[in-house]
Amino acid sequence: MNYPIIIIGGGASALMLASLLPNQTVLVIENNAKLGAKILVSGGGKCNITNTKMGTEYYLGDKDFIAPSLKAFNEKSLLKWLERQGLEPTLRKETQYFCQDSSKELLNILTKESKKQTIILNEKVISVDKVEGLFHIKTTKNSYTSKSVVIASGGLSFPALGASSIGYDIATHFGHSIAKTAPALVGFTVQKEQFFFKELSGVSTQVSIDIQGHICSGALLFAHKGMSGPAVLDASLYWEKGKISINFLPHFSWKSVQGSKKQISSLLSMPKRVSKAFLLQMGLEDKPYHTFTPVELEKLHTLSHYSFAPAGTFGYSKAEVTKGGVCSDEVDNRSMMSKKEEGLYFLGEVLDVTGRLGGYNFQWAFSSAYSCAKYIKGKI
Numbered sequence: 001m002n003y004p005i006i007i008i009g010g011g012a013s014a015l016m017l018a019s020l021l022p023n024q025t026v027l028v029i030e031n032n033a034k035l036g037a038k039i040l041v042s043g044g045g046k047c048n049i050t051n052t053k054m055g056t057e058y059y060l061g062d063k064d065f066i067a068p069s070l071k072a073f074n075e076k077s078l079l080k081w082l083e084r085q086g087l088e089p090t091l092r093k094e095t096q097y098f099c100q101d102s103s104k105e106l107l108n109i110l111t112k113e114s115k116k117q118t119i120i121l122n123e124k125v126i127s128v129d130k131v132e133g134l135f136h137i138k139t140t141k142n143s144y145t146s147k148s149v150v151i152a153s154g155g156l157s158f159p160a161l162g163a164s165s166i167g168y169d170i171a172t173h174f175g176h177s178i179a180k181t182a183p184a185l186v187g188f189t190v191q192k193e194q195f196f197f198k199e200l201s202g203v204s205t206q207v208s209i210d211i212q213g214h215i216c217s218g219a220l221l222f223a224h225k226g227m228s229g230p231a232v233l234d235a236s237l238y239w240e241k242g243k244i245s246i247n248f249l250p251h252f253s254w255k256s257v258q259g260s261k262k263q264i265s266s267l268l269s270m271p272k273r274v275s276k277a278f279l280l281q282m283g284l285e286d287k288p289y290h291t292f293t294p295v296e297l298e299k300l301h302t303l304s305h306y307s308f309a310p311a312g313t314f315g316y317s318k319a320e321v322t323k324g325g326v327c328s329d330e331v332d333n334r335s336m337m338s339k340k341e342e343g344l345y346f347l348g349e350v351l352d353v354t355g356r357l358g359g360y361n362f363q364w365a366f367s368s369a370y371s372c373a374k375y376i377k378g379k380i
Protein backbone atom coordinates (compact mmCIF):
# COMPACT_ATOMS: atom_id res chain seq x y z
CA MET A 1 0.00 0.00 0.00
CA ASN A 2 1.41 3.35 -0.98
CA TYR A 3 0.63 6.71 0.67
CA PRO A 4 2.22 10.06 -0.21
CA ILE A 5 2.89 10.80 3.48
CA ILE A 6 3.14 8.32 6.36
CA ILE A 7 3.28 9.47 9.97
CA ILE A 8 4.67 7.05 12.55
CA GLY A 9 2.87 7.56 15.87
CA GLY A 10 -0.58 8.87 16.69
CA GLY A 11 0.26 11.27 19.53
CA ALA A 12 0.26 15.05 19.92
CA SER A 13 2.64 16.05 17.11
CA ALA A 14 1.30 13.45 14.64
CA LEU A 15 -2.33 14.49 15.15
CA MET A 16 -1.50 18.17 14.79
CA LEU A 17 0.41 17.49 11.54
CA ALA A 18 -2.44 15.35 10.16
CA SER A 19 -4.92 18.09 11.13
CA LEU A 20 -2.88 20.75 9.36
CA LEU A 21 -2.73 18.74 6.13
CA PRO A 22 -6.45 18.30 5.37
CA ASN A 23 -5.92 18.25 1.63
CA GLN A 24 -3.15 15.68 1.57
CA THR A 25 -3.45 11.92 1.65
CA VAL A 26 -1.80 10.90 4.89
CA LEU A 27 -1.55 7.58 6.71
CA VAL A 28 -1.08 7.64 10.50
CA ILE A 29 0.20 4.40 12.05
CA GLU A 30 -0.32 4.05 15.81
CA ASN A 31 0.82 1.21 17.99
CA ASN A 32 -1.92 1.64 20.62
CA ALA A 33 -5.60 0.76 20.32
CA LYS A 34 -6.41 4.49 20.60
CA LEU A 35 -4.89 7.81 19.56
CA GLY A 36 -3.25 10.34 21.88
CA ALA A 37 -2.91 8.19 24.99
CA LYS A 38 -0.53 10.69 26.60
CA ILE A 39 -2.81 13.64 25.88
CA LEU A 40 -5.54 11.92 27.88
CA VAL A 41 -3.47 11.40 31.03
CA SER A 42 -1.56 14.68 30.82
CA GLY A 43 -1.90 17.58 33.23
CA GLY A 44 -3.81 15.45 35.74
CA GLY A 45 -6.42 14.63 33.07
CA LYS A 46 -6.86 18.26 32.02
CA CYS A 47 -3.80 18.58 29.73
CA ASN A 48 -1.56 21.58 30.25
CA ILE A 49 -1.54 22.68 26.61
CA THR A 50 0.73 25.72 26.69
CA ASN A 51 1.99 28.64 28.75
CA THR A 52 1.77 32.44 28.56
CA LYS A 53 5.50 32.58 29.29
CA MET A 54 6.89 31.16 26.08
CA GLY A 55 10.42 31.24 24.68
CA THR A 56 13.47 29.13 23.96
CA GLU A 57 14.72 29.75 27.53
CA TYR A 58 12.10 27.24 28.74
CA TYR A 59 13.65 24.47 26.67
CA LEU A 60 16.69 22.23 26.89
CA GLY A 61 18.16 21.94 23.41
CA ASP A 62 19.66 24.15 20.72
CA LYS A 63 17.84 27.50 21.00
CA ASP A 64 18.58 28.38 17.36
CA PHE A 65 16.92 25.16 16.26
CA ILE A 66 13.85 25.67 18.47
CA ALA A 67 13.26 29.39 17.80
CA PRO A 68 11.83 29.40 14.23
CA SER A 69 9.09 26.86 15.04
CA LEU A 70 8.18 28.56 18.33
CA LYS A 71 8.00 31.87 16.51
CA ALA A 72 5.96 30.56 13.58
CA PHE A 73 3.39 28.85 15.82
CA ASN A 74 3.63 30.24 19.33
CA GLU A 75 1.22 29.94 22.27
CA LYS A 76 -1.00 32.70 20.85
CA SER A 77 -1.26 31.05 17.42
CA LEU A 78 -1.98 27.71 19.09
CA LEU A 79 -4.72 29.22 21.28
CA LYS A 80 -6.26 30.94 18.24
CA TRP A 81 -6.20 27.69 16.27
CA LEU A 82 -7.85 25.85 19.17
CA GLU A 83 -10.46 28.59 19.52
CA ARG A 84 -11.33 28.24 15.84
CA GLN A 85 -11.94 24.54 16.50
CA GLY A 86 -14.18 25.40 19.47
CA LEU A 87 -11.81 24.95 22.41
CA GLU A 88 -11.08 27.78 24.80
CA PRO A 89 -8.46 26.64 27.26
CA THR A 90 -8.56 27.96 30.83
CA LEU A 91 -5.71 29.86 32.42
CA ARG A 92 -4.63 28.26 35.71
CA LYS A 93 -1.66 28.68 38.05
CA GLU A 94 -1.17 32.19 36.57
CA THR A 95 0.50 31.16 33.30
CA GLN A 96 -0.60 27.65 32.33
CA TYR A 97 -3.41 26.88 29.86
CA PHE A 98 -5.42 23.72 30.51
CA CYS A 99 -8.54 22.17 28.96
CA GLN A 100 -11.68 23.35 30.74
CA ASP A 101 -12.77 19.97 32.14
CA SER A 102 -10.88 17.18 30.49
CA SER A 103 -8.00 16.40 28.12
CA LYS A 104 -10.62 14.77 25.90
CA GLU A 105 -11.57 18.27 24.69
CA LEU A 106 -8.15 18.64 23.02
CA LEU A 107 -7.99 15.06 21.80
CA ASN A 108 -11.48 15.34 20.28
CA ILE A 109 -10.40 18.37 18.27
CA LEU A 110 -7.19 16.78 17.06
CA THR A 111 -8.91 13.52 16.14
CA LYS A 112 -11.87 15.28 14.50
CA GLU A 113 -9.46 17.21 12.29
CA SER A 114 -7.15 14.30 11.53
CA LYS A 115 -9.97 11.79 10.92
CA LYS A 116 -10.03 13.07 7.35
CA GLN A 117 -6.84 11.02 7.06
CA THR A 118 -6.35 7.25 7.15
CA ILE A 119 -5.61 6.13 10.69
CA ILE A 120 -4.40 2.65 11.48
CA LEU A 121 -4.41 1.51 15.12
CA ASN A 122 -2.88 -1.54 16.80
CA GLU A 123 0.03 -1.69 14.37
CA LYS A 124 3.56 -1.31 15.61
CA VAL A 125 6.16 -0.01 13.18
CA ILE A 126 9.22 -2.22 13.36
CA SER A 127 11.48 -0.84 10.62
CA VAL A 128 11.88 1.74 7.88
CA ASP A 129 14.16 1.29 4.87
CA LYS A 130 14.68 3.23 1.68
CA VAL A 131 14.85 1.47 -1.66
CA GLU A 132 15.13 3.37 -4.93
CA GLY A 133 13.83 6.63 -3.52
CA LEU A 134 10.88 5.06 -1.69
CA PHE A 135 10.56 4.42 2.04
CA HIS A 136 9.42 0.90 2.97
CA ILE A 137 7.67 0.82 6.34
CA LYS A 138 7.21 -2.55 8.01
CA THR A 139 4.72 -3.00 10.84
CA THR A 140 3.76 -6.02 12.89
CA LYS A 141 0.93 -6.65 10.38
CA ASN A 142 1.65 -4.94 7.04
CA SER A 143 4.09 -3.18 4.74
CA TYR A 144 3.65 0.29 3.32
CA THR A 145 5.59 2.53 0.96
CA SER A 146 5.87 6.29 0.85
CA LYS A 147 7.96 9.17 -0.46
CA SER A 148 7.74 10.99 2.88
CA VAL A 149 7.94 9.51 6.37
CA VAL A 150 7.37 11.57 9.50
CA ILE A 151 8.74 10.19 12.75
CA ALA A 152 6.36 11.38 15.48
CA SER A 153 6.82 8.41 17.78
CA GLY A 154 7.85 10.34 20.91
CA GLY A 155 10.45 9.30 23.47
CA LEU A 156 10.95 6.41 25.87
CA SER A 157 8.81 7.72 28.71
CA PHE A 158 5.75 5.84 29.88
CA PRO A 159 6.14 2.56 27.95
CA ALA A 160 2.73 1.63 29.40
CA LEU A 161 1.26 4.30 27.08
CA GLY A 162 2.93 2.93 23.94
CA ALA A 163 6.42 4.50 24.05
CA SER A 164 9.10 2.69 22.07
CA SER A 165 12.62 3.31 20.80
CA ILE A 166 11.52 3.14 17.14
CA GLY A 167 12.16 6.84 16.45
CA TYR A 168 15.77 6.59 17.59
CA ASP A 169 16.21 3.24 15.76
CA ILE A 170 15.01 4.71 12.45
CA ALA A 171 17.11 7.84 12.94
CA THR A 172 20.23 5.75 13.63
CA HIS A 173 19.48 3.57 10.60
CA PHE A 174 19.60 6.68 8.42
CA GLY A 175 22.89 7.86 9.93
CA HIS A 176 21.57 10.30 12.56
CA SER A 177 23.27 10.82 15.92
CA ILE A 178 21.25 10.53 19.11
CA ALA A 179 22.01 12.83 22.05
CA LYS A 180 22.11 10.73 25.23
CA THR A 181 18.57 10.11 26.44
CA ALA A 182 17.41 10.21 30.08
CA PRO A 183 14.11 10.36 31.94
CA ALA A 184 13.05 13.96 32.70
CA LEU A 185 10.15 15.72 34.45
CA VAL A 186 10.41 12.89 36.93
CA GLY A 187 10.87 12.34 40.69
CA PHE A 188 14.18 11.66 42.42
CA THR A 189 15.17 8.65 44.47
CA VAL A 190 17.35 9.46 47.49
CA GLN A 191 20.49 8.18 49.19
CA LYS A 192 20.71 6.85 52.77
CA GLU A 193 21.10 10.32 54.36
CA GLN A 194 17.70 11.35 52.96
CA PHE A 195 15.83 8.10 53.65
CA PHE A 196 13.86 10.06 56.25
CA PHE A 197 12.04 11.71 53.29
CA LYS A 198 10.22 8.43 52.76
CA GLU A 199 8.63 8.65 56.21
CA LEU A 200 7.07 11.93 55.10
CA SER A 201 5.45 10.26 52.09
CA GLY A 202 2.31 12.12 51.02
CA VAL A 203 3.27 15.44 52.65
CA SER A 204 3.99 18.41 50.41
CA THR A 205 5.76 21.70 51.07
CA GLN A 206 6.68 24.78 49.03
CA VAL A 207 10.32 24.91 47.91
CA SER A 208 12.63 26.58 45.49
CA ILE A 209 15.32 24.44 43.84
CA ASP A 210 18.51 25.93 42.47
CA ILE A 211 19.94 23.72 39.74
CA GLN A 212 22.53 24.72 37.13
CA GLY A 213 21.49 28.35 37.38
CA HIS A 214 17.76 27.57 37.00
CA ILE A 215 15.30 28.20 39.81
CA CYS A 216 12.42 25.72 40.00
CA SER A 217 9.74 26.82 42.45
CA GLY A 218 6.56 25.17 43.63
CA ALA A 219 5.48 22.16 45.63
CA LEU A 220 7.78 19.31 46.63
CA LEU A 221 5.94 16.10 47.42
CA PHE A 222 7.66 13.58 49.68
CA ALA A 223 7.14 10.12 48.22
CA HIS A 224 7.78 6.57 49.32
CA LYS A 225 10.56 6.38 46.70
CA GLY A 226 12.04 9.82 47.50
CA MET A 227 10.58 13.08 46.28
CA SER A 228 8.33 14.31 43.52
CA GLY A 229 5.95 17.23 42.90
CA PRO A 230 6.06 20.06 40.32
CA ALA A 231 9.25 21.79 41.56
CA VAL A 232 11.16 18.50 41.63
CA LEU A 233 9.90 17.39 38.20
CA ASP A 234 10.91 20.75 36.75
CA ALA A 235 14.39 20.51 38.35
CA SER A 236 14.94 17.00 36.99
CA LEU A 237 15.18 18.48 33.48
CA TYR A 238 18.53 20.05 34.39
CA TRP A 239 19.88 17.31 36.65
CA GLU A 240 23.02 15.47 35.49
CA LYS A 241 24.00 13.51 38.61
CA GLY A 242 25.53 15.37 41.54
CA LYS A 243 24.17 17.79 44.10
CA ILE A 244 21.08 19.96 44.05
CA SER A 245 20.26 22.73 46.51
CA ILE A 246 16.73 23.05 47.89
CA ASN A 247 15.43 26.08 49.75
CA PHE A 248 12.77 24.55 52.01
CA LEU A 249 11.83 28.03 53.26
CA PRO A 250 11.43 30.13 50.11
CA HIS A 251 8.96 32.58 51.67
CA PHE A 252 10.56 32.81 55.10
CA SER A 253 12.91 35.38 56.59
CA TRP A 254 15.29 34.34 59.36
CA LYS A 255 15.60 38.01 60.29
CA SER A 256 11.90 38.30 61.04
CA VAL A 257 12.10 35.64 63.78
CA GLN A 258 15.30 36.90 65.42
CA GLY A 259 14.99 36.70 69.24
CA SER A 260 11.62 34.93 69.03
CA LYS A 261 10.57 32.91 72.08
CA LYS A 262 8.33 30.61 70.02
CA GLN A 263 9.15 26.94 69.35
CA ILE A 264 11.12 26.67 66.14
CA SER A 265 8.70 24.11 64.60
CA SER A 266 5.84 26.61 64.84
CA LEU A 267 7.92 29.44 63.35
CA LEU A 268 9.13 27.71 60.20
CA SER A 269 6.88 28.09 57.16
CA MET A 270 6.57 24.38 56.44
CA PRO A 271 4.30 21.58 57.69
CA LYS A 272 5.18 20.65 61.30
CA ARG A 273 5.79 17.02 60.30
CA VAL A 274 8.47 18.23 57.90
CA SER A 275 10.20 20.62 60.31
CA LYS A 276 10.21 17.98 63.06
CA ALA A 277 11.72 15.38 60.72
CA PHE A 278 14.49 17.79 59.67
CA LEU A 279 15.20 18.80 63.29
CA LEU A 280 15.55 15.13 64.25
CA GLN A 281 17.82 14.51 61.29
CA MET A 282 20.04 17.46 62.22
CA GLY A 283 20.20 16.36 65.87
CA LEU A 284 18.41 19.52 67.00
CA GLU A 285 15.74 19.91 69.63
CA ASP A 286 12.39 21.56 68.95
CA LYS A 287 12.82 24.51 71.33
CA PRO A 288 12.33 28.34 71.44
CA TYR A 289 14.27 30.01 68.66
CA HIS A 290 16.17 32.41 70.96
CA THR A 291 17.77 29.45 72.80
CA PHE A 292 19.61 28.13 69.73
CA THR A 293 23.40 28.44 69.90
CA PRO A 294 25.32 29.89 66.90
CA VAL A 295 26.46 26.37 65.92
CA GLU A 296 22.87 25.06 66.09
CA LEU A 297 21.63 28.09 64.11
CA GLU A 298 24.14 27.39 61.39
CA LYS A 299 22.74 23.87 61.04
CA LEU A 300 19.17 25.15 61.13
CA HIS A 301 19.83 27.74 58.42
CA THR A 302 20.85 24.98 55.99
CA LEU A 303 17.08 24.50 55.50
CA SER A 304 17.34 27.53 53.20
CA HIS A 305 20.02 25.82 51.09
CA TYR A 306 19.73 22.10 51.79
CA SER A 307 22.26 20.52 49.49
CA PHE A 308 22.45 16.80 48.65
CA ALA A 309 22.91 14.40 45.74
CA PRO A 310 19.82 12.40 44.72
CA ALA A 311 20.49 8.69 44.09
CA GLY A 312 18.74 8.74 40.70
CA THR A 313 15.31 9.26 39.17
CA PHE A 314 12.10 7.23 39.23
CA GLY A 315 12.98 6.20 35.65
CA TYR A 316 11.19 6.11 32.29
CA SER A 317 8.12 4.37 33.71
CA LYS A 318 7.25 7.53 35.66
CA ALA A 319 8.95 10.26 33.61
CA GLU A 320 6.68 12.68 31.74
CA VAL A 321 9.28 13.12 29.02
CA THR A 322 12.60 11.87 27.64
CA LYS A 323 15.41 14.40 27.33
CA GLY A 324 18.03 13.95 24.61
CA GLY A 325 17.07 12.40 21.29
CA VAL A 326 17.68 12.94 17.57
CA CYS A 327 20.42 15.58 17.29
CA SER A 328 18.85 18.78 16.05
CA ASP A 329 21.87 19.97 14.05
CA GLU A 330 21.12 17.14 11.60
CA VAL A 331 17.53 18.33 11.07
CA ASP A 332 16.40 21.42 9.14
CA ASN A 333 14.88 23.85 11.64
CA ARG A 334 12.24 25.21 9.25
CA SER A 335 10.86 21.98 7.78
CA MET A 336 11.87 19.38 10.40
CA MET A 337 13.32 17.35 7.53
CA SER A 338 16.44 15.27 8.01
CA LYS A 339 19.56 16.83 6.50
CA LYS A 340 20.76 13.28 5.86
CA GLU A 341 17.76 11.70 4.17
CA GLU A 342 15.39 13.51 1.80
CA GLY A 343 11.75 12.95 2.79
CA LEU A 344 12.43 11.86 6.37
CA TYR A 345 11.03 14.20 9.06
CA PHE A 346 11.17 14.30 12.88
CA LEU A 347 8.61 15.96 15.17
CA GLY A 348 8.07 16.49 18.88
CA GLU A 349 9.72 14.63 21.69
CA VAL A 350 11.85 12.29 19.57
CA LEU A 351 14.05 15.32 18.83
CA ASP A 352 16.68 16.61 21.26
CA VAL A 353 14.31 19.34 22.50
CA THR A 354 12.72 19.10 25.95
CA GLY A 355 10.56 21.68 27.68
CA ARG A 356 10.14 22.55 31.31
CA LEU A 357 7.01 21.61 33.21
CA GLY A 358 4.07 23.84 32.27
CA GLY A 359 2.77 22.96 28.80
CA TYR A 360 6.08 23.44 26.99
CA ASN A 361 6.27 19.91 25.61
CA PHE A 362 2.85 20.00 23.93
CA GLN A 363 3.70 23.44 22.57
CA TRP A 364 6.88 22.00 21.03
CA ALA A 365 4.99 19.00 19.60
CA PHE A 366 2.50 21.41 17.97
CA SER A 367 5.03 24.03 16.85
CA SER A 368 7.31 21.46 15.22
CA ALA A 369 4.27 19.90 13.50
CA TYR A 370 3.26 23.33 12.21
CA SER A 371 6.70 23.96 10.64
CA CYS A 372 6.62 20.57 8.96
CA ALA A 373 3.05 21.08 7.66
CA LYS A 374 3.93 24.50 6.28
CA TYR A 375 6.92 23.09 4.43
CA ILE A 376 5.04 20.08 3.04
CA LYS A 377 2.15 22.30 1.87
CA GLY A 378 4.58 24.70 0.20
CA LYS A 379 6.39 21.86 -1.52
CA ILE A 380 3.21 20.33 -2.88
Ligand SMILES: Cc1cc2nc3c(=O)[nH]c(=O)nc-3n(C[C@H](O)[C@H](O)[C@H](O)COP(=O)(O)OP(=O)(O)OC[C@H]3O[C@@H](n4cnc5c(N)ncnc54)[C@H](O)[C@@H]3O)c2cc1C
Residues within 6 Å of the ligand: 008, 009, 010, 011, 012, 013, 014, 029, 030, 031, 032, 035, 036, 037, 038, 039, 041, 042, 043, 044, 047, 048, 049, 123, 124, 125, 126, 152, 153, 154, 155, 157, 158, 161, 162, 163, 164, 165, 166, 319, 320, 321, 347, 348, 349, 350, 358, 359, 360, 361, 362, 363, 365
Ligand atom coordinates in the same frame (compact mmCIF):
# COMPACT_ATOMS: atom_id res chain seq x y z
C1 LIG B 1 1.84 11.42 32.53
C2 LIG B 1 2.24 12.49 31.56
C3 LIG B 1 1.75 13.78 31.71
C4 LIG B 1 2.15 14.79 30.82
N1 LIG B 1 1.62 16.04 30.96
C5 LIG B 1 1.98 17.02 30.10
C6 LIG B 1 1.37 18.31 30.17
O1 LIG B 1 0.41 18.54 30.94
N2 LIG B 1 1.83 19.28 29.31
C7 LIG B 1 2.83 19.03 28.39
O2 LIG B 1 3.22 19.96 27.66
N3 LIG B 1 3.38 17.81 28.28
C8 LIG B 1 2.97 16.80 29.09
N4 LIG B 1 3.51 15.55 28.95
C9 LIG B 1 4.49 15.33 27.88
C10 LIG B 1 3.75 15.19 26.51
O3 LIG B 1 2.74 14.23 26.64
C11 LIG B 1 4.74 14.76 25.42
O4 LIG B 1 5.88 15.57 25.42
C12 LIG B 1 4.05 14.83 24.05
O5 LIG B 1 2.94 13.96 24.02
C13 LIG B 1 5.04 14.47 22.96
O6 LIG B 1 4.35 14.42 21.74
P1 LIG B 1 4.89 13.48 20.57
O7 LIG B 1 3.91 13.58 19.48
O8 LIG B 1 6.29 13.77 20.29
O9 LIG B 1 4.86 12.00 21.19
P2 LIG B 1 3.67 11.18 21.85
O10 LIG B 1 2.53 12.06 22.18
O11 LIG B 1 4.29 10.37 22.93
O12 LIG B 1 3.18 10.23 20.68
C14 LIG B 1 3.96 9.18 20.18
C15 LIG B 1 3.04 8.10 19.69
O13 LIG B 1 3.80 7.15 18.95
C16 LIG B 1 3.32 5.85 19.26
N5 LIG B 1 4.38 4.89 18.97
C17 LIG B 1 5.54 4.69 19.62
N6 LIG B 1 6.23 3.71 19.06
C18 LIG B 1 5.50 3.29 17.99
C19 LIG B 1 5.70 2.29 16.99
N7 LIG B 1 6.78 1.49 17.00
N8 LIG B 1 4.75 2.11 16.03
C20 LIG B 1 3.62 2.90 16.02
N9 LIG B 1 3.38 3.83 16.95
C21 LIG B 1 4.32 4.03 17.92
C22 LIG B 1 2.96 5.94 20.73
O14 LIG B 1 2.05 4.94 21.12
C23 LIG B 1 2.39 7.34 20.84
O15 LIG B 1 0.99 7.35 20.67
C24 LIG B 1 3.09 14.50 29.80
C25 LIG B 1 3.57 13.21 29.64
C26 LIG B 1 3.14 12.20 30.49
C27 LIG B 1 3.67 10.80 30.30
